């Protein structure tokens with residue numbers, strides 16, 4: 300597994316917000332902006348060196364995309380979000396990494412449990428052993444049932460990716 304510097308960063312088109320969240324859970328820096336148009340998407344991706352993920356056919360007709368100046372990957376929109384994630388990881392031969400904040404894509408730093416007493420909801424504090432804070436948006440995270448479902452799904456994806 301490489302370090303952060305060789306990890307691709309993504310910009311998802313306006314239709315792929317769900318995929319952006321799954322990419323973050325899989326450990327990738329993925330941006331998504333509601334309602335962003337193709338021109339702005341391409342401009343931002345070029346400026347920030349991000350790979351565009353899009354299900355919009357006409358976008359791939361643009362010169363900067365066709366020439367490979369801006370990296371991109373066409374993602375089938377009709378598939379489920381975790382299948383889109385599996386598709387991207389498989390196409391680009393990417394491993395699962397340490398999860399990032401699903402809300403913003405920031406890196407997570409683990410906190411000692413006692414440090415979140417009073418901040419974590421009492422139920423979460425009682426039932427969860429490990430807590431993290433997002434370095435970008437400051438959100439406190441823990442492994443509740445929602446997160447367990449996601450990590451189980453990610454583990455399944457990693458297994459099925461190893462089969463081919």
Ligand SMILES: [Zn+2]
Nearest residue numbers: 400403433436
């Ligand atoms: Zn965050």
